[in-house]
Amino acid sequence: MSLDPDATAVVIVDMQNGFCHPDGSLYAPGSEEAIGGCVELVGRAREAGASVIYTRDVHPPEQFEDAHYYDEFERWGEHVLEGSWEAELVEELDPREDELVVVKHTYDAFHRTELEGWLESHGIDNLVFGGTLANVCVLHTAGSAGLRDYRPLLVEDAIGFIEADDRKYALDHAGWLFGEVTTLNEVSFDC
Secondary structure: OEEOHHHEEEEEEOOEHHHHOOOOOOOOHHHHHOHHHHHHHHHHHHHHOOEEEEEEEOEOOOOOOOOOOOOHHHHHOOOOEOOOHHHOEOOOOOOOOOOEEEEEOOOOOOOOOOHHHHHHHOOOOEEEEEEOOHHHHHHHHHHHHHHOOOEEEEEEEEEOOOOHHHHHHHHHHHHHHOOEEEOHHHOEEOO
Protein backbone atom coordinates (compact mmCIF):
# COMPACT_ATOMS: atom_id res chain seq x y z
CA MET A 1 0.00 0.00 0.00
CA SER A 2 1.85 3.04 -1.29
CA LEU A 3 0.44 6.49 -0.56
CA ASP A 4 1.02 9.88 -2.14
CA PRO A 5 2.67 11.94 0.62
CA ASP A 6 1.24 15.18 -0.76
CA ALA A 7 -2.32 13.90 -0.32
CA THR A 8 -1.81 11.96 2.92
CA ALA A 9 -1.72 12.80 6.62
CA VAL A 10 -0.80 10.51 9.47
CA VAL A 11 -3.25 11.19 12.31
CA ILE A 12 -2.12 10.21 15.80
CA VAL A 13 -5.15 10.16 18.09
CA ASP A 14 -4.90 11.02 21.79
CA MET A 15 -1.53 9.51 22.65
CA GLN A 16 -1.51 11.36 25.95
CA ASN A 17 -0.10 10.73 29.40
CA GLY A 18 -3.56 10.17 30.87
CA PHE A 19 -4.12 7.17 28.58
CA CYS A 20 -0.61 5.87 27.81
CA HIS A 21 1.47 6.44 30.95
CA PRO A 22 1.17 4.08 33.95
CA ASP A 23 0.45 7.09 36.19
CA GLY A 24 -2.45 8.23 34.00
CA SER A 25 -5.99 8.06 35.37
CA LEU A 26 -7.22 6.11 32.31
CA TYR A 27 -4.02 4.18 31.63
CA ALA A 28 -4.33 1.10 29.46
CA PRO A 29 -1.29 -1.12 28.76
CA GLY A 30 -2.53 -1.52 25.17
CA SER A 31 -2.28 2.24 24.71
CA GLU A 32 1.28 2.29 26.00
CA GLU A 33 2.14 -0.57 23.62
CA ALA A 34 0.92 1.55 20.67
CA ILE A 35 3.49 4.31 21.30
CA GLY A 36 6.22 2.60 19.27
CA GLY A 37 3.96 2.07 16.26
CA CYS A 38 2.82 5.70 16.38
CA VAL A 39 6.41 6.93 16.56
CA GLU A 40 7.27 4.76 13.54
CA LEU A 41 4.30 6.11 11.55
CA VAL A 42 5.29 9.70 12.33
CA GLY A 43 8.90 9.01 11.31
CA ARG A 44 7.84 7.51 7.99
CA ALA A 45 5.49 10.41 7.27
CA ARG A 46 8.17 12.99 8.06
CA GLU A 47 10.74 11.20 5.90
CA ALA A 48 8.33 11.07 2.96
CA GLY A 49 7.09 14.64 3.38
CA ALA A 50 3.54 13.65 4.35
CA SER A 51 1.61 15.73 6.87
CA VAL A 52 1.44 14.75 10.54
CA ILE A 53 -1.49 15.60 12.79
CA TYR A 54 -1.95 14.89 16.48
CA THR A 55 -5.17 15.07 18.43
CA ARG A 56 -5.38 15.83 22.13
CA ASP A 57 -8.51 15.08 24.15
CA VAL A 58 -8.77 17.98 26.60
CA HIS A 59 -11.57 18.77 29.04
CA PRO A 60 -12.15 22.01 30.93
CA PRO A 61 -13.18 21.01 34.48
CA GLU A 62 -16.65 22.53 33.99
CA GLN A 63 -17.28 21.04 30.52
CA PHE A 64 -20.05 18.67 31.55
CA GLU A 65 -21.69 20.68 34.36
CA ASP A 66 -24.73 21.56 32.23
CA ALA A 67 -24.76 18.40 30.10
CA HIS A 68 -28.15 17.08 29.08
CA TYR A 69 -26.87 13.61 28.16
CA TYR A 70 -23.25 13.55 26.92
CA ASP A 71 -21.05 13.43 30.03
CA GLU A 72 -17.66 11.77 29.72
CA PHE A 73 -16.84 12.42 33.38
CA GLU A 74 -19.85 10.35 34.41
CA ARG A 75 -18.67 7.48 32.22
CA TRP A 76 -14.88 7.71 32.72
CA GLY A 77 -14.34 10.00 35.72
CA GLU A 78 -12.38 13.23 35.40
CA HIS A 79 -9.55 12.81 32.90
CA VAL A 80 -7.15 14.81 30.71
CA LEU A 81 -8.17 18.08 32.36
CA GLU A 82 -7.16 21.27 30.59
CA GLY A 83 -3.66 22.36 31.63
CA SER A 84 -2.79 19.03 33.28
CA TRP A 85 0.14 16.67 32.74
CA GLU A 86 -2.41 14.02 31.72
CA ALA A 87 -3.58 16.14 28.78
CA GLU A 88 -0.07 16.40 27.27
CA LEU A 89 1.15 14.11 24.50
CA VAL A 90 3.54 11.37 25.59
CA GLU A 91 7.16 12.50 25.45
CA GLU A 92 8.03 10.03 22.67
CA LEU A 93 5.85 12.10 20.33
CA ASP A 94 7.40 15.50 19.89
CA PRO A 95 5.33 17.55 17.44
CA ARG A 96 7.23 19.87 15.18
CA GLU A 97 6.11 23.46 14.67
CA ASP A 98 4.73 22.66 11.19
CA GLU A 99 2.61 19.75 12.49
CA LEU A 100 -1.00 20.35 13.47
CA VAL A 101 -2.15 19.60 17.02
CA VAL A 102 -5.95 19.48 17.23
CA VAL A 103 -7.46 20.04 20.66
CA LYS A 104 -10.81 18.30 20.86
CA HIS A 105 -13.44 17.98 23.56
CA THR A 106 -15.32 14.88 22.34
CA TYR A 107 -14.49 11.48 20.90
CA ASP A 108 -14.58 12.87 17.34
CA ALA A 109 -11.66 15.10 16.29
CA PHE A 110 -13.80 16.66 13.54
CA HIS A 111 -16.48 17.91 15.97
CA ARG A 112 -16.12 21.70 16.38
CA THR A 113 -12.39 21.76 15.54
CA GLU A 114 -10.27 23.16 12.72
CA LEU A 115 -9.37 19.69 11.40
CA GLU A 116 -11.60 19.52 8.32
CA GLY A 117 -10.71 23.02 7.12
CA TRP A 118 -7.00 22.31 7.58
CA LEU A 119 -7.24 19.06 5.59
CA GLU A 120 -9.14 20.75 2.77
CA SER A 121 -6.69 23.65 2.56
CA HIS A 122 -3.75 21.23 2.38
CA GLY A 123 -5.24 18.92 -0.28
CA ILE A 124 -5.34 15.85 1.98
CA ASP A 125 -7.45 12.87 0.83
CA ASN A 126 -5.93 9.95 2.77
CA LEU A 127 -5.78 9.70 6.57
CA VAL A 128 -3.57 7.05 8.16
CA PHE A 129 -4.66 6.50 11.77
CA GLY A 130 -2.71 5.44 14.83
CA GLY A 131 -3.50 6.25 18.44
CA THR A 132 -5.93 5.32 21.17
CA LEU A 133 -8.51 4.06 22.09
CA ALA A 134 -9.43 1.81 19.17
CA ASN A 135 -13.13 1.58 19.93
CA VAL A 136 -13.57 5.15 21.16
CA CYS A 137 -11.70 8.17 19.74
CA VAL A 138 -9.93 6.34 16.91
CA LEU A 139 -13.17 4.72 15.74
CA HIS A 140 -15.25 7.89 15.99
CA THR A 141 -12.66 10.11 14.30
CA ALA A 142 -11.94 7.62 11.51
CA GLY A 143 -15.67 7.07 10.97
CA SER A 144 -16.24 10.79 10.80
CA ALA A 145 -13.41 11.03 8.25
CA GLY A 146 -15.03 8.35 6.09
CA LEU A 147 -18.37 10.16 6.18
CA ARG A 148 -16.56 13.27 4.92
CA ASP A 149 -15.14 11.31 1.95
CA TYR A 150 -11.59 10.96 3.25
CA ARG A 151 -9.93 7.56 2.89
CA PRO A 152 -9.36 6.28 6.44
CA LEU A 153 -6.64 3.67 6.89
CA LEU A 154 -6.38 2.25 10.40
CA VAL A 155 -2.96 0.83 11.28
CA GLU A 156 -3.69 -2.12 13.53
CA ASP A 157 -0.30 -2.32 15.26
CA ALA A 158 -0.27 1.43 16.02
CA ILE A 159 -3.67 1.51 17.75
CA GLY A 160 -4.15 1.20 21.50
CA PHE A 161 -6.96 -0.50 23.39
CA ILE A 162 -8.24 -1.49 26.81
CA GLU A 163 -9.07 -5.06 25.83
CA ALA A 164 -7.80 -6.81 22.70
CA ASP A 165 -11.41 -7.60 21.77
CA ASP A 166 -12.15 -3.85 21.76
CA ARG A 167 -9.51 -3.29 19.09
CA LYS A 168 -10.69 -6.28 17.07
CA TYR A 169 -14.27 -5.02 17.16
CA ALA A 170 -13.28 -1.48 16.15
CA LEU A 171 -11.07 -2.60 13.28
CA ASP A 172 -13.61 -5.13 12.00
CA HIS A 173 -16.31 -2.48 12.12
CA ALA A 174 -14.14 0.13 10.39
CA GLY A 175 -13.03 -2.27 7.66
CA TRP A 176 -16.59 -3.37 7.01
CA LEU A 177 -18.30 0.02 7.09
CA PHE A 178 -16.12 2.98 6.17
CA GLY A 179 -12.36 2.38 5.96
CA GLU A 180 -9.46 0.03 5.51
CA VAL A 181 -7.35 -1.84 8.04
CA THR A 182 -3.65 -2.29 7.50
CA THR A 183 -0.39 -2.89 9.40
CA LEU A 184 2.82 -0.92 9.73
CA ASN A 185 4.55 -3.31 7.33
CA GLU A 186 2.00 -2.54 4.61
CA VAL A 187 2.18 1.27 4.83
CA SER A 188 4.62 3.09 2.56
CA PHE A 189 4.79 6.40 0.76
CA ASP A 190 5.58 7.19 -2.87
CA CYS A 191 8.88 9.03 -2.82
